[in-house]
Amino acid sequence: MMKLLYKDNEIFHTITGTGHTKIPLVLLHGFLEDMTIWYDFIEGLGKERQIICIDLPGHGRSKDFSGPHGMQEMANIVAAVLKDIGIQQVSLAGHSMGGYVGLEFLDNFPMMLKDIMLINSTPSEDTVERKKIRDRSIEIVGTNKDAFISMAISNLFSAESREVFKDEIDRLKQAAYRLNIENIQQTLKAMRDRKDHTVTLKKFEGGKMIIAGKDDTLIEITDIQKLATETNSDLIILEKGHNSWLEMSEKLYKNMLFID
Template identity: 45%
Template sequence: MQEYISYKNIQIAFTVEGKGKTIVLLHGFLESSTILKNVVSAFKETHQLVTIDLLGHGKTEKLGYIHSMETMAETVHAVLAELKIEKASIIGHSMGGYVALAFAEKFPQQLEKLILLNSSTVADSEERKENRDRAKRLVKQNKQAFISMAIKNLFTYENRNALRTEIDALVEEAVQLPEENIIASVEGLKNRKDRTEILQQYSGEKIIIAGKNDPVVPFKEIEAIAEKTNSTFISFEDGHMSYLENKVELLKVLNELF
């Protein structure tokens, strides 16, 4: 059931299912808390699953002109405080991974396991920042075309056909987002800092899951980060959307971790 808390005069949307140790699921850019529903279904008999709509996504409102990773981490902390959860594991997909890293920096004592799914610790390169600025212009010119292209390009070429129904559903949900919400998150992504050292210093269990053909997070780069930060490294064959492209394999890995 959808629940809400008030945070700095806006509503943060979240759901809670199951009982046991807590797993928090954080979605990526242009997604919502519904993306990992198969993980919720698989674990709700043994764990408490908390899914959160990050700022400006799903049913959570916009907060200011920039949705920084730090501010989003604070909203996650606020939800856990409301639920009186003292310790939780976090699975963060893409942007959700950046938020999880910001959470690890601000609230390390509350974190049990940190799982980065198709995510990274590094900041945007100058080229990537230019691409973010281009994205903001595209959103203003034609939001629907931008969203359709952005989501489709996260999948491998083969999976764009095989998972057409799922892609269409993601696009349909994302086009409901107001233009200013999308731009606020693009700004937050563009300005995020490098948190490789934060992951390196984090003493809890840390896992990085990557796609060998991820068009967003370079595989070799993330493999090197895993080694540098002493993180367990797990790879799948496909792209940036492992929760759809490698659904069965991902659940198998999570079953072993939890």
């Protein structure tokens, strides 16, 4: 485990992998998650390349940020980590919020990115209704953080998956319960206020792939199909819902092997 001091905040990250066939791959987790979601992936992926996993601010071991921190700040952190370890170009895969950060990274540091994979994520901004849900979530976090976390995580899984992955879901919740109220609220605001990156992704000439869940409760499959076509991105549709890294880990892993 390594750490970078960024604006007086510790950002934790790991560098693993012994292969050098491909350029390094950055893996970014989603909201209420941390780098541990990738632990079952990095050994296999690391046979061809270095793997950089980052705990985004306020998640995992990385320290909370006081005050607002939007997607651009998170993208700046990714760039700062790469600069600190001396890596000039990477491929990137991000789950959900990690995909939003990846797109902001693409927008701000295009020369540093060779390929991008969005996993249960979207280049579009929040709809008006989704923004209202974010606002209600911010209020709920302020009054009952643990209830919000439990509900938010459980709602991403079907009843069947909640039973099959009960232990893993409980571990996710226990880790998320340790997160700071203010940081959860600021992260919700960052997702609410993020820019639409549909044009950014369309213009990108590197490799681009979108992994979608057929039963994703957050991202409509018809919407992501249209966006994939509009942005000239390869689209892979997996069974199950929003957390393909857990529910469809083997098939996701096989597709991640094709990140150039």
